[in-house]
Amino acid sequence: MPEGPSILIAKAQMTEFIGHKVITAAGNAKIDIPRLENKKLEDIKTWGKHLLLCFDGFTIRIHFLLFGTYRINETKEAKLRLGLTFATGAINIYTASVKVLEGNVNSYYDWSADVMQEEWDEKSALKKLSNKPNMLICDALLEQDIFSGVGNIIKNEVLYRVYVHPESITGQIPPDKLRQIAEEARVYSFDFLRWKNEGTLKKHWLAHTKKICKRCDLPMHKHYTGTKKRRSFFCTNCQKLYI
DNA sequence: AGTCATGTTGACGA
């Protein structure tokens, strides 16, 4: 559920409610839920892993974390975190972080940091990377202020695709290779989106959860890397370590 | 059936 492309899919499934009025709002989210009733859903935006339900004067920020789910026009056996009922159907959200952003949503987000946004600015990301020369690339790719929307699967697939070892030190990676990483973060995110929509995402994984390297047949390594200690799957034969 | 994970925040202690 949680990586950027999945949030775009969620948005697509909810757009039918844009322009419609919330009839009833319910759930155990720690926000002022009655406030939503009789308000028109003005727009739905995303920023990386954030799903943004925009109303006049405020925005509901949904973050699905690891376990979050949602249902459209149906419910599931779980405690409802936030449910919005419209005349034509409903959005039901479970196990997510729900917050209210007051005022203009644009003041909260740098849209150019989101790898899936039209406004994505690769040069800006590379500049931010150059300010963190000591950070390992496996950590840098997960920095939401630099690569908003990139999660652990995308991290592993991107680094495998561009032949870079996850424990490479950012400042030691040649500029053109860093540029490839940033470019691939966006390209793979859209591949992820397409494959997830087709239901073939896992089938297309080259590195994530793999035990054997598809390129050289040697065993893949699985380590919890970086200060973030997230799983990395990599081939030490095919992926170069820059240190 | 137990383990682990596509994520983030906050508390606490060193």
Add this chain to the structure above:
DNA sequence: CTCGTCAACATGAC
């Protein structure tokens, strides 16, 4: 104050 570690959240895949 900063850093590291842990707990919390609480579901579904294997």
